Amino acid sequence: xxxxxxxxxxxxxxxxxxxxxxxxxxxxxxxxxxxxxxxxxxxxxxxxxxxxxxxxxxxxxxxxxxxxxxxxxxxxxxxxxxxxxxxxxxxxxxxxxxxxxxxxxxxxxxxxx
Amino acid sequence: xxxxxxxxxxxxxxxxxxxxxxxxxxxxxxxxxxxxxxxxxxxxxxxxxxxxxxxxxxxxxxxxxxxxxxxxxxxxxxxxxxxxxxxxxxxxxxxxxxxxxxxxxxxxxxxxxxxx
Numbered sequence: 001x002x003x004x005x006x007x008x009x010x011x012x013x014x015x016x017x018x019x020x021x022x023x024x025x026x027x028x029x030x031x032x033x034x035x036x037x038x039x040x041x042x043x044x045x046x047x048x049x050x051x052x053x054x055x056x057x058x059x060x061x062x063x064x065x066x067x068x069x070x071x072x073x074x075x076x077x078x079x080x081x082x083x084x085x086x087x088x089x090x091x092x093x094x095x096x097x098x099x100x101x102x103x104x105x106x107x108x109x110x111x112x113x
Numbered sequence: 114x115x116x117x118x119x120x121x122x123x124x125x126x127x128x129x130x131x132x133x134x135x136x137x138x139x140x141x142x143x144x145x146x147x148x149x150x151x152x153x154x155x156x157x158x159x160x161x162x163x164x165x166x167x168x169x170x171x172x173x174x175x176x177x178x179x180x181x182x183x184x185x186x187x188x189x190x191x192x193x194x195x196x197x198x199x200x201x202x203x204x205x206x207x208x209x210x211x212x213x214x215x216x217x218x219x220x221x222x223x224x225x226x227x228x229x
Contacts, residue, residue: 034217043203043220044156087155100146100171101218105155 003027004104006088012110017078021107023088024070033071035062036087038106044087078111117221119204124226133190134224136204145187146205146218149173156203162187191226198228
């Protein structure tokens with residue numbers, strides 16, 4: 001079983017729509033969780049950290065469900081500029097914090113005018 | 114401005130040649146990482162370093178080597194032993210910090226290596 005799994009998409013949605021992605025992780029010891037955004041041929045950039053029960057940042061909401069071992073990302077009022085690949089990322093070692101992250105392969109979102 | 118720089122952005126080499134990719138950060142981060150990304154694939158960890166003069170192999174270290182002589186710098190050498198070196202190489206760094214941002218990594222712009 002893969003450590004971090006995501007639906008690769010693509011998710012094609014109209015502007016203004018609400019879209020949600022899920023990501024499952026296999027290691028129950030996972031301690032911290034992140035969503036990164038990667039534009040085509042660019043480096044990943046941190047979108048949101050998800051440390052406890054989830055958090056919200058403008059149009060973006062991230063949720064964590066430890067019992068079912070998944071995190072989700074909700075994007076409201078989608079903009080054309082939201083088109084990108086969204087990477088689910090998990091950190092297993094809490095104490096150190098500097099151990100490698102485990103990356104999902106990403107979910108591609110395309111927002112259409 | 115603080116950040117991570119990688120150079121060059123594009124690099125072309127002939128098969129059989131070693132090549133070194135540069136990664137420098139001025140974020141005062143303790144840890145640095147090298148990843149490889151192939152088209153349509155996720156990031157795969159090559160090497161990482163948590164402290165100067167120390168580094169660990171990642172999932173795909175074969176055919177690569179690194180050094181960490183300075184906190185700011187973590188160069189990656191792609192050797193001729195690497196069977197499929199053509200890829201997008203990303204360097205990242207992270208710090209424990211005091212703001213609870215454990216584990217957050219920041220990436221450089223990447224180097225696209227093509228070996229023919």
